[in-house]
Amino acid sequence: PRYCRKANQLIAISNHTKDDIISKYEIKESKIHTIYNGVSNEFSVLNPVEIQNVRNQFTQQKPYFLYVGAVHPRKNVISILQAFEKLKISHPDLPHQLLIVGRNAWDNQSFLDYLNNMQYRKDVIWMESIERSTLVKIIGAATSMVYVSLYEGFGLPVLESMASGVTVITSKNSPMEEIVQDGGLIVSPLDVQEISNAMYQIATDENLRISLNLKSKIISHQYHWDKTAQETGQLIEQMLSQINIIR
Numbered sequence: 001p002r003y004c005r006k007a008n009q010l011i012a013i014s015n016h017t018k019d020d021i022i023s024k025y026e027i028k029e030s031k032i033h034t035i036y037n038g039v040s041n042e043f044s045v046l047n048p049v050e051i052q053n054v055r056n057q058f059t060q061q062k063p064y065f066l067y068v069g070a071v072h073p074r075k076n077v078i079s080i081l082q083a084f085e086k087l088k089i090s091h092p093d094l095p096h097q098l099l100i101v102g103r104n105a106w107d108n109q110s111f112l113d114y115l116n117n118m119q120y121r122k123d124v125i126w127m128e129s130i131e132r133s134t135l136v137k138i139i140g141a142a143t144s145m146v147y148v149s150l151y152e153g154f155g156l157p158v159l160e161s162m163a164s165g166v167t168v169i170t171s172k173n174s175p176m177e178e179i180v181q182d183g184g185l186i187v188s189p190l191d192v193q194e195i196s197n198a199m200y201q202i203a204t205d206e207n208l209r210i211s212l213n214l215k216s217k218i219i220s221h222q223y224h225w226d227k228t229a230q231e232t233g234q235l236i237e238q239m240l241s242q243i244n245i246i247r
Contacts, residue, residue, distance in 0.1 A: 001025040009239050011035050011232065013154045014175035033235055036179075037154050038225035042133075045165035045217065046140035054141035059125065064097040065199060066142035066166075068135065068157040069149075071126075072105035076150045076171075076189050081114055081124065083146075083195035087203075088120040090196070096143060096203055100126040101135065140164040143209075144202045147176060148189040155179065159223055162216035167209055169198045179223070183216035 004010060004025050010032045012018035018032045046054075055061050065084065071077050077100065084098045115124065130138070139145065145161035146169045155176040158168050168184035170176040177186050185198040202209050 007031075008243075009033060009235060011235065013037050014178055016175035016178055017153045033231075035228055035231045035235070036223050037156060037159065038223050038228045039156075039159045039163045039220060040225070042136050043139065043160045043163040046137070050137065051141040054137050058127075058138065059097045059099060062095045062097050063143045063203070064099045064125075064141075065144050065146050066099050066101070066139065066161075067146055068139065068160075069102045069147070070105040071100065071102050071108055071111060073107050073111075074150050075102075076148050077102075078111045078114055079148055079189060079192055079195060080146050081111070081118065082192040083199060084124070085118050085120055086192060086196040087199050088123060091200060094200075094203055096199075097123045097125060099138065099142070100124065101128075101130060101138060103128050136164075139166060142166050144169055144199065146195070146199065147171075148187060148195060149174065149176070150189055152176060158184075159220060162220040165213045165217045167202050167212045168216060169195065169202065179219075180216065181219055183212055183219045185212070 004021060004027050010021065010027065012021060012032050012034050013036060015034050018034050021027050021032055022029055055063065067077055067080050069075050080098070088094065115121065118124065139161055144167045145157060147155060147158050148169070148171045149155065152175055155170070158170055158176045159179055161168050162180065162183060168180050169187060170180055170184060171189040172186050180186065185201065187194045187198050
């Protein structure tokens with residue numbers, strides 16, 4: 001709060017973060033500018049052969065749901081496990097697996113206990129560290145990115161998935177909902193049944209999945225690092241010109 005009050009201008013990476021700064025730190029709205037993160041050009045739609053090659057390598061040729069990010073309570077990965085377990089118990093014929101990519105961060109005993117006692121533990125694959133180029137492929141070959149954090153400033157894996165033409169399931173009342181717009185499925189992050197239902201929809205309704213994939217790809221074009229840099233530069237130039245006038 002001290003730095004926010006002292007700064008001439010503030011950049012927020014989403015309107016959700018901007019609103020948090022206003023409400024929590026009582027900073028004037030006029031001082032805060034939303035400039036969104038971008039997405040790297042390396043994320044793109046994979047062709048069917050590339051998708052199958054990734055699945056052959058990591059999930060025994062099976063389609064998969066994906067979570068990317070550190071594993072700790074704020075990320076709410078346990079709700080993804082619970083939703084996936086419900087999905088597999090209710091629909092045992094579904095071939096899908098769950099792939100988790102991210103380090104074991106902290107305060108994860110509940111997560112670990114649940115994971116190790118799952119009925120469908122064999123269908124959950126957890127990789128703590130992979131090469132960046134491999135991550136790009138894994139995101140592009142997923143059936144859906146499931147990213148239901150309890151709190152984020154932006155949620156970059158969501159945008160990376162959208163740029164890859166991959167449907168996103170993500171949290172209501174979050175910056176991810178702000179970014180995804182109507183290009184994904186929005187759920188209550190603590191409603192395990194709702195998350196599970198969304199996973200089932202994406203797994204079984206090909207028309208819905210294709211429609212959302214196309215929408216998400218188009219929406220992702222609004223976010224790129226050149227635009228982020230340009231808007232940041234313009235704000236800095238504007239601020240410096242005001243300082244020079246005052247001097």
